[in-house]
Amino acid sequence: MSSIFKSLLDWLRSLFFTQEMEVTLVGLQASGKSTLVNVFASGEFTEDTIPTVGFQYAAKSPRAKFTMKFVVDSADHGKLEAAKQELRNLLERPTLSNVPLLVLGNKNDLPNALTVEGVIDALELKSYSQREIACYSVSAKNQINIDITLQWLTKHAP
Numbered sequence: 001m002s003s004i005f006k007s008l009l010d011w012l013r014s015l016f017f018t019q020e021m022e023v024t025l026v027g028l029q030a031s032g033k034s035t036l037v038n039v040f041a042s043g044e045f046t047e048d049t050i051p052t053v054g055f056q057y058a059a060k061s062p063r064a065k066f067t068m069k070f071v072v073d074s075a076d077h078g079k080l081e082a083a084k085q086e087l088r089n090l091l092e093r094p095t096l097s098n099v100p101l102l103v104l105g106n107k108n109d110l111p112n113a114l115t116v117e118g119v120i121d122a123l124e125l126k127s128y129s130q131r132e133i134a135c136y137s138v139s140a141k142n143q144i145n146i147d148i149t150l151q152w153l154t155k156h157a158p
């Protein structure tokens, strides 16, 4: 990674951590949630092959505003139907009706990964017309589009 790009990313990360917000990261098994949490917190990709039992907890603030991210393995085509259903079930909950949502198609470094348009289609994101949804294609491994993800989170902080 170039040093200018790295310092930009470090700056975004520091902005992000001066804000108080609560982010919930949801996704199917092995979509890369823990890896992303590590990348956001430390900037380092650590090969995380240990599945999380229960939930992983980074930091919490009492004044936190609630935002949500939904992680999809964009290279695992067999799981997209299940991801679509789980997302639909989640978004039908009345308590989540006003929560901004960012969908991340992770692992875009893999050769068969869907494009961002492919993720939008596979998850039928256009059917949620009443809700604020953004969708990015990212790679926790190669740190692709982690900058715009941090920007989105910063913008949605209180």
Ligand SMILES: Nc1nc2c(ncn2[C@@H]2O[C@H](COP(=O)(O)OP(=O)(O)OP(=O)(O)O)[C@@H](O)[C@H]2O)c(=O)[nH]1
Binding pocket: 027, 028, 029, 030, 031, 032, 033, 034, 035, 036, 046, 047, 048, 049, 050, 051, 052, 053, 106, 107, 108, 109, 110, 138, 139, 140, 141, 142
């Ligand atoms: N190629 C590639 N592999 C990734 C990426 N992100 C995560 N992985 C790999 O995907 C596997 C699962 O990652 P985890 O972060 O453990 O996934 P998780 O969503 O936390 O999984 P559970 O805790 O079981 O729900 C690991 O082997 C990671 O190294 C990525 O951007 N690219």
Ligand SMILES: [Mg+2]
Binding pocket: 033, 034, 035, 050, 051, 052, 056
């Ligand atoms: Mg995990």
